[in-house]
Structures are given as C-alpha cells and as structure tokens.
Amino acid sequence: MTDPTSPTPAVGPEPGGANRIRVAAASPYDVVIGNNLLGELPGLLGDDVRRVAVIHPRALRTSGDAIRDDLVAGGYTAHAIEIPDAEEAKSAEVLAYCWSVLGQAGFTRSDAIVSIGGGTTTDLAGFVAATWLRGVKVVHIPTTLLGMVDAAVGGKTGINTAEGKNLVGAFWEPAGVLCDLAALETLPRNDYVSGLAEVVKCGFIADPVILELVEADPEGASSPAYKHTEELIARAIQVKADTVGADLREKTTSVGGQIGREALNYGHTLGHAIERVERYKWRHGAAISIGMVFVAELARAAGKLDDATADRHRAVLESLGLPVKYRADAWPHLQDAMKLDKKTRADRLRFVILDALAKPTILEAPDPSLLIAAYAEIS
C-alpha cells in the first residue's frame, strides 16, 4: 500500500503527458519526464546560442547524429562529438579531446553543449561545459534510468582518476534536463537494474513509497514496461531535486540532526571504493548496491538501525538481481580507496547511515571493529 501522505512529485503531468520537476538553483531549471521532448531543446538553448556540440557515447551514434541534424535543420551550426561508452568516457584524455574539438570549431561563450547518454556522458559533458571558457550552457538528455533519476540532475560533473572515482570535477548546473522515456526501451536490462539501485537509495533516504512500489513486484520493476516506472522515476527525481535544492554545493553536514546533499551519497563510500578496485569496469549502481548493504550493516552494528530496516536493504536489492556481497580479501584495498572519499575530513572516514527509514545521518570515524564487523556481513 502506498502512503498518500508521503512526498509525491510537486508537479503532476501536463496536458501533453509530460511531468515537470523544478530544481531550485541560482538559475532554477526543469527536469522534464515524458516522450518526444526534443521540441523543448531550442527553448532551453535560448536565443543567443548559434553553435551546439552534441556529446554522445559510441552506442548512441544514431541518436547523437539525429539531434545534430535536427539542430542544423533548425538553423544552428552543430557538431557531434563521439566519446567512449561507460566509464572510459570519464577520463582526462577524453576531456582534452572534447576541448580540442570545441577549440577547432571556434566555440564561444554564447555556444552550448548538449549531452545525450547515460551518467558517464552527462558527467563528462557537464564537466566539458563547466571548464570550456570557464563555463558554457549545457542541456542534458539522459538515456539511462540512472542518468534520468540522478546523474543529469543537480550539477555534479566530473571524471575519474587512477586514485579514485569523480576526484576531479565541478558543480555546473544544466539549463534543463529532458528525460525521454522511450530511450529506456533500448537499454540493456543490466543497465536498467543498475539505475534501480539509485532509485532504491532514494527510497531508503527519503521516500519509502519507492520501496513499496519495488517490493510489490520486483520482477516487473526490473523493466521499463512496469506500470509504476514513471512514478518511480518522478519520485526519485523529486528526492534528488528536493535534496540538492536545499544544499546545492553539499555544504550542510548537519543542521539539527538533518543532513544535506551528503544524504545522496548513501552507499557511495564503499561503492566508489569498489568501482576503483574494479578499475571502473563495474556499473556504478551495482557497486552502490553493495555499498548500501554495507552501511545498513554498519548502522546496525553501531546500534543505530533496527533489524527490519537493515534486513530490508539486502532483500529489496537482491530481489532486483543487484549484488549484495563482495570479496573478503578486497578489504585492505577498499579501506585504502575509502580514504579519498569526498566526505572524508583529515583522516576521519564519514559514512551516511540511517537512524531509521528515511532518516539519514552521518556516522563519523566509526571504530575499526565496527567496519570489520559490517564488512564480514557482506563478504
């Protein structure tokens, strides 16, 4: 049963069927969820923009070319910039390649970037936009579930280095985000399910109705054809929009027991460490799934979280086919990688944990015995 009092998307579907969620920022912008949204692109680019770079991964060459052709037909000069698929795109080399294309094409401050792809594309393209001439306009068109509910929203952009995940980047908000649901139909199931990890995260940290909708039919929820897909997407985006709107630059570490944007990092301390140990070959959502089970066990071991909520993590993530365990022998490497987590202060590790369902908080410098006990539960 869904709880009618829990947060629902602030703005309902428009007559044309699209759902629009506003993100509060210095320049507020909308995340639009629907079908056939490309008609919105010129309005988001604005009247000044003449030249556009469409950044897309190899797998979406046809879509990237189609957007470029559309823009050209609309009177823009448009270039398609192809980048590698998945995490290979988030590198200094690919960033430098994009800069050189923009330089050769004569991109000025009145020109813009359009990204079309998953979270790796929006992270890279957002960082290109943040850094080219110290900042040009960007519009994201996320094509994965994860990109729609998380990566394209909120303005975190960046790349990975050998030392860790997203260690180099910038906050750079888009002018708008267009989530065309038809894109999800071509997404491999594994990638769709990886995105569900971030949806489930939003359920645990803020909106438990998400968990109920997944638990009602995990097999159904694992496909974009699920009758509640659009509601799941809208609810997760609403959690992200509300959270970043209240703490855009992740400055609030705790006010009256409430934490700010760091809540969205639930499961990410260990998750990012797993990604590094796996040399960025894993999907982000898979690593975050294990990371969430780990922090649930950590919160339980610290006497903060009740058994039922802790157990619910493993149950819901496993029911979706997401991984919930990791190799026991990897612990020393994971500990090493976690030292460079962005929440770490000096040598004090900080974990987002739950005090209760939808009550995220920070656990500072937990005793090593608690970390070992929690890791033993997932290895």
Ligand SMILES: NC(=O)c1ccc[n+]([C@@H]2O[C@H](COP(=O)([O-])OP(=O)(O)OC[C@H]3O[C@@H](n4cnc5c(N)ncnc54)[C@H](O)[C@@H]3O)[C@@H](O)[C@H]2O)c1
């Ligand atoms: N900036 C943020 O706030 C934020 C939030 C969450 C995650 N992230 C980042 O997002 C990245 C993960 O994003 P992801 O899970 O979308 O992975 P991804 O971008 O690697 O996409 C997964 C794969 O699907 C392909 N693909 C994309 N759309 C497709 C489609 N419609 N049909 C068929 N194939 C398609 C891609 O080319 C890629 O091979 C990670 O690097 C993570 O750190 C960032």
Ligand SMILES: O=C(O)C(=O)C[C@@H](O)[C@H](O)[C@H](O)COP(=O)(O)O
């Ligand atoms: O938007 C945020 O804030 C998040 O933490 C969302 C995460 O899901 C996302 O993976 C983000 O890129 C992690 O940020 P980082 O600062 O830990 O690199």
Ligand SMILES: [Zn+2]
């Ligand atoms: Zn994430």
